Amino acid sequence: MRLDIDAVSVALGGRPVLHEVDLTVHPGQFTALVGPNGSGKSTLLRAVYRARRPDAGAVRLDGRDLWAMPAAEAARHTGVLMQEQHTGFEFTVAETVALGRTPHLGLFDRFTRADRAAVDEAVERTGLTPYRDRRVGELSGGERQRVLLARALAQQPRLLVLDEPTNHLDIRHQLDILELVRDLGITVLAALHSLDLAACYADTVAVLRAGRLVGHGRPEEVLTPTAIAEVFDVDATVHHDGGATRFALRPRCVCPEQLCHWSCRTRRAAALTETTDVR
Amino acid sequence: MTTTIDELAAPDASRARRPRAAVLPYPALLAVLAAALAGSTLLATGVGPVGVPADEVARILAHHLTGGGDTAATSDLIIWRIRFPRVLLGAVVGAGLALAGAVVQGVVRNPVADPYLLGLSHGASVGAVLVLTTGAAALGALTLPVAAFAGAAAAMAVVLVMARHRGRLLPVRLILVGVAIGHLFAGVTSFALARTDSSAAQQQIIFWLLGGLSGAQWATLPVPAAVVAGGVALLLVRARRLNALVLGEEAGAALGVNTSRLRWYLLILTTLVTGTVVAVSGGIGFVGLIVPHLARMLVGADHRRMLPVTALLGALFLLWADVAARMLISPAELPIGILTAFLGVPFFLLVMRARGLATQESAS
Numbered sequence: 205m206r207l208d209i210d211a212v213s214v215a216l217g218g219r220p221v222l223h224e225v226d227l228t229v230h231p232g233q234f235t236a237l238v239g240p241n242g243s244g245k246s247t248l249l250r251a252v253y254r255a256r257r258p259d260a261g262a263v264r265l266d267g268r269d270l271w272a273m274p275a276a277e278a279a280r281h282t283g284v285l286m287q288e289q290h291t292g293f294e295f296t297v298a299e300t301v302a303l304g305r306t307p308h309l310g311l312f313d314r315f316t317r318a319d320r321a322a323v324d325e326a327v328e329r330t331g332l333t334p335y336r337d338r339r340v341g342e343l344s345g346g347e348r349q350r351v352l353l354a355r356a357l358a359q360q361p362r363l364l365v366l367d368e369p370t371n372h373l374d375i376r377h378q379l380d381i382l383e384l385v386r387d388l389g390i391t392v393l394a395a396l397h398s399l400d401l402a403a404c405y406a407d408t409v410a411v412l413r414a415g416r417l418v419g420h421g422r423p424e425e426v427l428t429p430t431a432i433a434e435v436f437d438v439d440a441t442v443h444h445d446g447g448a449t450r451f452a453l454r455p456r457c458v459c460p461e462q463l464c465h466w467s468c469r470t471r472r473a474a475a476l477t478e479t480t481d482v483r
Numbered sequence: 484m485t486t487t488i489d490e491l492a493a494p495d496a497s498r499a500r501r502p503r504a505a506v507l508p509y510p511a512l513l514a515v516l517a518a519a520l521a522g523s524t525l526l527a528t529g530v531g532p533v534g535v536p537a538d539e540v541a542r543i544l545a546h547h548l549t550g551g552g553d554t555a556a557t558s559d560l561i562i563w564r565i566r567f568p569r570v571l572l573g574a575v576v577g578a579g580l581a582l583a584g585a586v587v588q589g590v591v592r593n594p595v596a597d598p599y600l601l602g603l604s605h606g607a608s609v610g611a612v613l614v615l616t617t618g619a620a621a622l623g624a625l626t627l628p629v630a631a632f633a634g635a636a637a638a639m640a641v642v643l644v645m646a647r648h649r650g651r652l653l654p655v656r657l658i659l660v661g662v663a664i665g666h667l668f669a670g671v672t673s674f675a676l677a678r679t680d681s682s683a684a685q686q687q688i689i690f691w692l693l694g695g696l697s698g699a700q701w702a703t704l705p706v707p708a709a710v711v712a713g714g715v716a717l718l719l720v721r722a723r724r725l726n727a728l729v730l731g732e733e734a735g736a737a738l739g740v741n742t743s744r745l746r747w748y749l750l751i752l753t754t755l756v757t758g759t760v761v762a763v764s765g766g767i768g769f770v771g772l773i774v775p776h777l778a779r780m781l782v783g784a785d786h787r788r789m790l791p792v793t794a795l796l797g798a799l800f801l802l803w804a805d806v807a808a809r810m811l812i813s814p815a816e817l818p819i820g821i822l823t824a825f826l827g828v829p830f831f832l833l834v835m836r837a838r839g840l841a842t843q844e845s846a847s
Binding site (some may be wrong): 255278282283284286306311312356359 | 720723724729732733736737740779783785
């Protein structure tokens, strides 16, 4: 499913948060959304999963205006794994995942065998089968994250929107969850903090800075040391290591002159280079 | 479609395999509760200052329900004209209040909510107090219920309008506005109570505020019964969406549920149900707060399962609370609101300690 974000602008409390963002994600493509805190990543995603209507511009799924569809139809196309603190009553894992079928069911529809199969498959794929009858509140943060992913998968969406899906997860599960998502073969738009994960799993990376899209393309084209310094305000070295892209990040040097902290050494390195040059 | 997280990180089985203690399979539980309600109706109808054995109650009821006319017997009069409608009304009111509580708790996503949190009962009180202090009787015996309903509806309308923010209803605003408006209406009630010279009116007002079913007769039964039955049906159809609503604004959007519209719908429905039952029973507290929690302890939080159980438990609870209200200081009567507190609170605390109310552990 093709996602077109078309000149979307959003203001929150009178403050512009997104400014005419244009972004296209082609069918089956995994696009990572990166940018510093407050750059508008979550707001952009919320416009895509219909939690916040854009003040201007449009979001289109396969060319159809998402915000003109009935809510249930939009939710049949779009699954969401959001940053969410579960504060509801005590649903079990199976009950929570079954909620993913909501957009497919009318008021008077009963759960069919197909619905049950979708739920079972989502539970299975996220490794939650042994947890089916546990209450969500008793699970760890990482397990809860998997429950929410399972709920999104039960929706059988053709577009998956992920907001920091690797939050609360240990390193192993961070990789697992992104691998699982990539293997689905559906269109994915994911806000990610980790540039390494973005470069590893995404087909394209879109960079947001202060509500504007400042870059979109293949990871190695977009995530250059210059771009990273400009957007994130950190110094970066990018290594290409047998096909994988790795980022070494460190804070920009703000040490007093002549006296770089040992953890920084930026200036010492520069001084050494200069000495070499003089000689 | 091959990778599963399971293959890579097998979960700790000892922690995972802990099935939730199920008292009974769900259909069996429903059947048991329904049977208990039917049995209780018979028993409770027999209990009173004049005791009537259950088999005679059954005979009298069967006689009337199969189209038999009134007979001259005293027990016939007591059972058919006085007690039976009262027991039925108790069940209807209990079911209605409990359901309304379950819905409001879901709508504002707060386990301490009840139908009165949103100012409903205070509004109804104002309506009732105005009738009792002014002696208005424009609609005869129906004046008081109609005024109480109008008061509840007016309070809810004020709450909904004031809590509305850009056309949306958000839980925290609803609670704040509901509590504030409730205090305002309670002030009006207190004012009227303090100003009235008639101690008889004061007595009536206090009794009304604490609730009671002594006014029950066949004529007061059909409207609340129809509204509660209709409410059950309309709510059950939306139980799945209510589940989504409980998960919050964002989850609702993600699942294609128009949360704001659903809140409007459910709150108006709750107002209808609560207003109608409060109008005939007065301000019976506690049922709407506690019964939904008992239901969740029994069958979990899924509204498709807990709403029917909530209705049945509410009916059972209020039916027996009314028996206690009639019997404890017989032949006089206690306001039922006192009973719901005296019976309900210890019972609820015991059950909670025994089974563990985990409602809010997940919020951490």
